[in-house]
Amino acid sequence: MSIITLTTDFGTDSPYVAAMKGVVLSINPGATLVDVTHAIPPQDVRHAAVVLDDVTGRFPADTIHVAVIDPGVGTDRAMLYARIRRQQYVAPDNGVLSRLARRHAPERVIRLKNPKYWLNPISKTFHGRDIMAPVAAHLSLGVDPAELGPVCEAIGQLEWAEPRRSADRIDGVVLEIDSFGNLITNITADMLGGRPTDHRACVVCSIYETYGVYSVYAQVPGGSFIALIDSSDRLELAIVGDNAARRLGITVGMPVTVAWE
Amino acid sequence: MSIITLTTDFGTDSPYVAAMKGVVLSINPGATLVDVTHAIPPQDVRHAAVVLDDVTGRFPADTIHVAVIDPGVGTDRAMLYARIRRQQYVAPDNGVLSRLARRHAPERVIRLKNPKYWLNPISKTFHGRDIMAPVAAHLSLGVDPAELGPVCEAIGQLEWAEPRRSADRIDGVVLEIDSFGNLITNITADMLGGRPTDHRACVVCSIYETYGVYSVYAQVPGGSFIALIDSSDRLELAIVGDNAARRLGITVGMPVTVAWE
Amino acid sequence: MSIITLTTDFGTDSPYVAAMKGVVLSINPGATLVDVTHAIPPQDVRHAAVVLDDVTGRFPADTIHVAVIDPGVGTDRAMLYARIRRQQYVAPDNGVLSRLARRHAPERVIRLKNPKYWLNPISKTFHGRDIMAPVAAHLSLGVDPAELGPVCEAIGQLEWAEPRRSADRIDGVVLEIDSFGNLITNITADMLGGRPTDHRACVVCSIYETYGVYSVYAQVPGGSFIALIDSSDRLELAIVGDNAARRLGITVGMPVTVAWE
Numbered sequence A, B, C: 001m002s003i004i005t006l007t008t009d010f011g012t013d014s015p016y017v018a019a020m021k022g023v024v025l026s027i028n029p030g031a032t033l034v035d036v037t038h039a040i041p042p043q044d045v046r047h048a049a050v051v052l053d054d055v056t057g058r059f060p061a062d063t064i065h066v067a068v069i070d071p072g073v074g075t076d077r078a079m080l081y082a083r084i085r086r087q088q089y090v091a092p093d094n095g096v097l098s099r100l101a102r103r104h105a106p107e108r109v110i111r112l113k114n115p116k117y118w119l120n121p122i123s124k125t126f127h128g129r130d131i132m133a134p135v136a137a138h139l140s141l142g143v144d145p146a147e148l149g150p151v152c153e154a155i156g157q158l159e160w161a162e163p164r165r166s167a168d169r170i171d172g173v174v175l176e177i178d179s180f181g182n183l184i185t186n187i188t189a190d191m192l193g194g195r196p197t198d199h200r201a202c203v204v205c206s207i208y209e210t211y212g213v214y215s216v217y218a219q220v221p222g223g224s225f226i227a228l229i230d231s232s233d234r235l236e237l238a239i240v241g242d243n244a245a246r247r248l249g250i251t252v253g254m255p256v257t258v259a260w261e
Helices: A015-025 A045-058 A127-140 A244-248 B015-025 B043-059 B127-140 B245-250 C016-027 C045-060 C126-140 C242-250
Strands: A001-006 A031-036 A064-068 A078-083 A089-094 A108-113 A169-177 A181-186 A202-206 A209-212 A225-229 A234-239 A257-259 B003-008 B034-035 B064-068 B079-084 B087-092 B108-113 B169-177 B183-190 B200-207 B208-209 B225-229 B234-239 B253-261 C002-009 C030-038 C062-070 C080-086 C087-092 C108-111 C169-177 C183-188 C201-205 C208-211 C225-229 C234-239 C256-259
Touching: A001 A015, A001 A045, A001 A127, A015 A031, A015 A127, A015 C030, A015 C045, A015 C201, A031 A045, A031 A202, A031 B015, A045 A064, A045 A089, A045 A169, A064 A127, A078 A127, A089 A127, A089 B245, A181 A257, A181 B003, A181 C030, A202 A234, A209 A225, A234 A244, A244 B127, B003 B015, B003 B043, B003 B127, B003 C030, B015 B034, B034 B043, B034 C016, B034 C242, B043 B064, B043 B169, B043 C016, B064 B127, B087 B127, B169 B234, B200 B234, B208 B225, B234 B245, B234 B253, B234 C208, C002 C045, C002 C126, C016 C030, C016 C126, C045 C062, C045 C087, C062 C126, C087 C126, C108 C225, C126 C169, C169 C234, C183 C256, C201 C234, C208 C225, C234 C242, C234 C256
Parallel strands: A001 A031, A001 A064, A064 A089, B003 B034, B003 B064, B064 B087, C002 C030, C002 C062, C062 C087
Antiparallel strands: A078 A089, A078 A108, A169 A181, A169 A257, A181 A234, A202 A209, A202 A257, A225 A234, B079 B087, B079 B108, B169 B183, B169 B253, B183 B234, B200 B208, B200 B253, B225 B234, C080 C087, C080 C108, C169 C183, C169 C256, C183 C234, C201 C208, C201 C256, C225 C234
């Protein structure tokens, strides 16, 4: 597998991403490089964890995903190779893989300890370029992950609020805000299964409420605040043709409730 | 032809683009993916239509161009395969191909109806990922467009203001604003042919005017407001070394006149 | 070598980059295209010169780096092919290669004069697309640089302030600001060699000072203003977890001093 994706908090404009690509191509000139995003807010490990969980499953099995959101660079935080849900990951052990690993037990976790597959020398502040990029490139050439270091028993966890269901309501949170300003929640279509999604369902976030769960933006007029099921089967809140997060002042982590009378 | 380009309104930072690339590479790991732009203003079909017309002709014949500006996603709007001017397009039938098709009769238009070449299941809000990306990937593997669905008689049109010429003037509009803030008009070098381009030509936009049509920014001092012929043979208005659109408050659609006394 | 990188001031959102890629792929469909950055501030040749010096050495030998920061487009400014430090460059002769060439004598410099390897016709305002992109594509197919034009004796220079060392201090400047807002100086780790880097070293920029030179952000609490050695072995000033340039109002070119008592 010679596809390598990159997810970082370097900023879309940063030439540091190209430094990593140069390192990869110096080891494997035939690698296919794909940017997932470089716009993770600086050091926002949780945001990156959600993006990796959302997107990486769309790639061919065994694609190598490198995630460099690494506020602990240069400390003794571990770096990991992990195979989860048939994809391969190279990342610091700071919880960035914890959302992926929440429902899919990692098939294999290795701690990166073998400097044979790193640049030499390595810097103390850019392990994305000096360790993670070359490790990914070597993996893409067929190096056995067992060569990279010892087996690791567990990966670092972050707390992920799980929605709570009761007879007449589901309580969740805003999990992420997409580039259109839509509010993606941690409430899934599955959880709504068997319950009414018509006007009897009242969806509330902050001081805003809407009735019914739609499937298509175009079902309602522009400017309407609506709830719908997004393309990853999660409950989403949106203003049709507008940026709901900015307009309503809603941020990640705010509570979202679906209630039935 | 295994080159596939992507044009969307997802925003440069959006990981949704990577989801589409993952889908393409899952079907054709050898595809070459090129981003045209992901910074089309949200749902601005006209802007995307101009970009596709400007840029896609530079690619090798039969490159596959996927355009996902799709405010009608989930409605019964059609999705199309079209071959226009020796390039292939996959896009919603909302006018995004209408500027390309204005002077170049489409060689072939197919309505995407055959779910064999789509993901299964498909979402209701992300047909770029679930229908257009896989269709493009299958085309890149050699699938005959006739497999994708029935022939379509006509593609959706938008109104495009054409410049009006008279004995002593040409009336056009600002067609787009480029990333330097230069004002690109719909008046072409051809229309100026045989007319004076020296100080006798007066070019007016909003309350600003300039005399003469130049060929090179560096012919005049920094800060000058000038008219020149751009790299696509269109009349352009610019402030040398500055952002004319922002500085002068000019937006797409505003009239531009070239007049001779 | 079929890897071609692109560095421009077009803006990350600009479809002009895709026009260049289309031209390259039309000549060499097998080229591997890598974006270094398109966020060079408009016409900021010095900024681009620093980026090229920082990043391009990470690529495989003989990678072709195209740099289109070209305020003199359409004038008689020369365009160059240069081989420097085992990498190949195609760029205007406006100093954008001068930082690379400061310590590494160019191995070969050719002036681009042979229109056989250009588009035909060429525009007067977009030589990146019409001359530099096709030249790079032909080079990637094995064209001998000698075919591109005559040998050029010297490349255009810009003044680069060099740090001054004395017995008890080093005087340098802020060379660039990275995407995290960290201040990268022109003072190298080499220059600090053999001098104390503990609290006896006082680092000053603008009205701000800090004591000691660290190696890792995580050695000090968030919010601290610190000096450290960056991943390219240069002295860097940073606020841990924050944007130092924005917070302190520091811009490129401001003096930085390391002093010992």
